[in-house]
Amino acid sequence: MDELPGELRPLEEELLASRWHGPPLELRDRVLGDVQHQLAAELRTSRRESRWTFAAAVAVSLLVWMNLSISATTATGGRARLASSAAEVDRLAAEIHELLPELSAAAARRQAILHRSCDTLVFRPELPPPSITQDPREELDRLSE
Amino acid sequence: MNHPGDPLLPDLAAGQSQAFGLLYDRFAGRLFGAAMRMLGRREDAEDVVQEVFMAMVRSRGQLSKVDDLTAYLFTALRHAAGRYASRRARQPVVAEAAEEAVAAQPGQDHPRGEELRTAMAALPPEQREVIAMKIDGELTFVQIGRVLGVSPNTAASRYRYALKKLRSALQEAPETAAE
Numbered sequence: 639m640d641e642l643p644g645e646l647r648p649l650e651e652e653l654l655a656s657r658w659h660g661p662p663l664e665l666r667d668r669v670l671g672d673v674q675h676q677l678a679a680e681l682r683t684s685r686r687e688s689r690w691t692f693a694a695a696v697a698v699s700l701l702v703w704m705n706l707s708i709s710a711t712t713a714t715g716g717r718a719r720l721a722s723s724a725a726e727v728d729r730l731a732a733e734i735h736e737l738l739p740e741l742s743a744a745a746a747r748r749q750a751i752l753h754r755s756c757d758t759l760v761f762r763p764e765l766p767p768p769s770i771t772q773d774p775r776e777e778l779d780r781l782s783e
Numbered sequence: 784m785n786h787p788g789d790p791l792l793p794d795l796a797a798g799q800s801q802a803f804g805l806l807y808d809r810f811a812g813r814l815f816g817a818a819m820r821m822l823g824r825r826e827d828a829e830d831v832v833q834e835v836f837m838a839m840v841r842s843r844g845q846l847s848k849v850d851d852l853t854a855y856l857f858t859a860l861r862h863a864a865g866r867y868a869s870r871r872a873r874q875p876v877v878a879e880a881a882e883e884a885v886a887a888q889p890g891q892d893h894p895r896g897e898e899l900r901t902a903m904a905a906l907p908p909e910q911r912e913v914i915a916m917k918i919d920g921e922l923t924f925v926q927i928g929r930v931l932g933v934s935p936n937t938a939a940s941r942y943r944y945a946l947k948k949l950r951s952a953l954q955e956a957p958e959t960a961a962e
Binding site: 643645 | 807837919
């Protein structure tokens with residue numbers, strides 16, 4: 639493959655002898671200066687981008703956390719419970735202790751806390767009162783007939 | 784000259800400026816020589832070498848996939864030189880620039896320098912680039928084949944054909960001058 643016909647060899651030698659003797663010295667500074675400039679610019683851009691990405695991630699996390707907190711508070715009625723829980727637990731503990739004096743104060747308090755927890759966890763649907771469609775006396779008359 | 788899995792590639796891909804300095808020291812002479820042979824103008828050759836290095840910086844993320852750094856660099860050089868040649872073809876020739884171009888040709892201190900330049904300029908660009916890659920770039924036919932997207936045998940025959948054309952042009956030159 640590298641075999642060149644003999645008649646072309648002198649021309650190849652001539653071409654090899656006519657080669658340019660290296661690039662000008664100032665080209666090195668020019669090229670490498672531009673390379674460094676480009677690398678520094680890309681580094682600055684990537685740092686700026688990563689800073690913005692971090693800020694956006696923090697903002698999104700904060701929003702999600704706020705949303706979940708608000709949902710949790712609204713759905714479980716935690717706000718009302720937090721406001722009155724301590725006083726209510728004390729009152730409930732006192733009642734339990736009065737009913738069951740053999741329980742220690744700490745055990746009564748534990749029972750009060752458990753009772754309150756269960757109270758808030760149990761789902762109690764709020765049903766509308768039954769509507770009276772007719773007068774009861776009319777209804778009794780109708781049944782006795 | 785082939786450097787499969789070149790040890791410089793990871794540092795280049797990581798964007799280390801020292802690696803680009805080493806790359807310049809290793810390849811700039813051959814790239815510049817080939818660009819001079821292809822374009823024939825010193826300022827164009829300098830711009831093309833600079834463009835090759837800037838392209839390397841911009842596409843350094845893909846360097847980990849490169850097998851042959853030499854072929855990769857000369858492919859970039861070929862594309863950049865092609866762009867410069869077509870840009871120059873659209874521009875009007877300024878007398879001063881033409882004089883400067885002639886003064887800074889390869890082979891300026893060679894006895895037949897001017898004849899070689901004229902004969903080279905008469906070759907089609909695809910033959911000029913094969914000679915430039917072989918003579919100035921010191922590429923093997925395997926590497927030239929990679930750059931051109933042809934087999935090594937085709938690259939070798941293109942080179943032989945280009946040399947024959949160049950020899951014919953050189954033989955015809957004195958007759959033309961005598962006329």
